Amino acid sequence: MDLVPREEPEAADPRQRLLNAAYRVFAEKGLQGARTRDIAARAGVNLAMLHYYYRSKEELYAQVLTPLYREVFSRLDSVLSGPGDPRDRLEAAVSVYFDFLKRYPSLPRLVMWELASGAQVLRGVFAGLLDPASGSLFHHFRRLFQEGREQGIFRDTPPEQAIISTVALIIFPFAARDLLTAALPGVADQPEFIERRRRHVLDLLMRGLGEEGHNP
Amino acid sequence: MDLVPREEPEAADPRQRLLNAAYRVFAEKGLQGARTRDIAARAGVNLAMLHYYYRSKEELYAQVLTPLYREVFSRLDSVLSGPGDPRDRLEAAVSVYFDFLKRYPSLPRLVMWELASGAQVLRGVFAGLLDPASGSLFHHFRRLFQEGREQGIFRDTPPEQAIISTVALIIFPFAARDLLTAALPGVADQPEFIERRRRHVLDLLMRGLGEEGHNP
DNA sequence: GTCTATATCCTGATAGAC
DNA sequence: GTCTATCAGGATATAGAC
Numbered sequence A, B: 001m002d003l004v005p006r007e008e009p010e011a012a013d014p015r016q017r018l019l020n021a022a023y024r025v026f027a028e029k030g031l032q033g034a035r036t037r038d039i040a041a042r043a044g045v046n047l048a049m050l051h052y053y054y055r056s057k058e059e060l061y062a063q064v065l066t067p068l069y070r071e072v073f074s075r076l077d078s079v080l081s082g083p084g085d086p087r088d089r090l091e092a093a094v095s096v097y098f099d100f101l102k103r104y105p106s107l108p109r110l111v112m113w114e115l116a117s118g119a120q121v122l123r124g125v126f127a128g129l130l131d132p133a134s135g136s137l138f139h140h141f142r143r144l145f146q147e148g149r150e151q152g153i154f155r156d157t158p159p160e161q162a163i164i165s166t167v168a169l170i171i172f173p174f175a176a177r178d179l180l181t182a183a184l185p186g187v188a189d190q191p192e193f194i195e196r197r198r199r200h201v202l203d204l205l206m207r208g209l210g211e212e213g214h215n216p
Numbered sequence C: 001g002t003c004t005a006t007a008t009c010c011t012g013a014t015a016g017a018c
Numbered sequence D: 001g002t003c004t005a006t007c008a009g010g011a012t013a014t015a016g017a018c
Helices: A014-033 A036-043 A047-053 A057-080 A086-103 A107-116 A120-129 A137-150 A159-175 A177-183 A193-209 B014-033 B036-043 B047-053 B057-080 B086-103 B107-116 B120-129 B137-150 B159-175 B177-183 B193-209
Strands: none
Touching (some): A014 A036, A014 A047, A014 A107, A036 A047, A036 A057, A057 A107, A057 A120, A086 A107, A086 A137, A086 A159, A107 A159, A107 B107, A120 B177, A137 A159, A159 A177, A159 A193, A159 B159, A159 B193, A177 B107, A177 B120, B014 B047, B014 B057, B014 B107, B036 B047, B036 B057, B057 B086, B057 B120, B057 B137, B086 B107, B086 B137, B086 B193, B107 B120, B107 B159, B137 B159, B159 B177, B159 B193
């Protein structure tokens, strides 16, 4: 947990300061665009130390992303496989992500770079999570929608499409925040945007996927 | 229209071949990751010619993206401001994008790179489109949802949120296609995926945004 | 562990002959 | 318009003193 970069100014350990700085620089510029000099400078650490602790830029990149992904997935997993009816579980899963967003505002942008470049690190983390015994994130998600359908709460929607839509609705606006601010001034640049967005996403999903007559 | 890159193998004009190659390389690697040498090589054109026709890598990048954005926006604009009830217009707008996707499969990835890096080109095109007289894309979109609400077709949803969600649902899955293929094998890697996705998006939007009792 | 200095490679861009 | 050759700058990464 100590390896997880925080968006906090101070940190004692130079290893941690490098991770914090790398988190910010990678979010801004991506893996290719980031300069190891910048990261070292922002961390207040000598450039040579960056290579001493983390062999290469790519390894540092992976060390920044992997713990973040792991933590999100772990929390999602426990919420999705937990108790509660499908509706509540979906709502909890969405909220997990939005809460995470408050702690790591740059995460969507980081994910965006990853996706554009082929998502190698993310795919690696996924591969490590594919526990054939318990199934995984997607298994839980699928089960959620199937149960919901059996109980007459959700309509008959392909679970894969529902999963994709859920993720898209959550991640996209925050990754595209710069554009939104330019195109729709006064929307995404407000502090209340996260909460507004959370409510809208939940509403859209519940109504869009839910069986009529089961809406709050 | 000749400047719009096509994903076709052959082209006579070296200018056009450079645009075609640049379209592919930029989609794969992004602006920073792309190498002018690669683009020239893929185009079968000498590296010096790339700089002869397009002064810099950045200018080539802009020349690839601008016509694409312009065309999408122009088509969306005419569909959104056209006749038909709000429901039909929304459906037509979504379809415009999906049709475009069939011609330019790499466009979402290109957009993804843009968004991650701050969307400078996209914002430039937007600024050029902001015709204060006629309003613009977003104006039409807003009007669509407002009309729909007045007619009792759409529920009372913040138009900005509806716009964001529409774009997110359409773009995201195709930009994240590599990841989806890894995480959900047999879903996004099928040729029917575009059509499946189109149907799901329309269904989700209509039910999610529509007033109950107005669903087909 | 920390620093300075530097090797080595690669990149975008151009000069200049044809 | 097209090519070869090359420049100048900047990048990652390391060697080696302390």
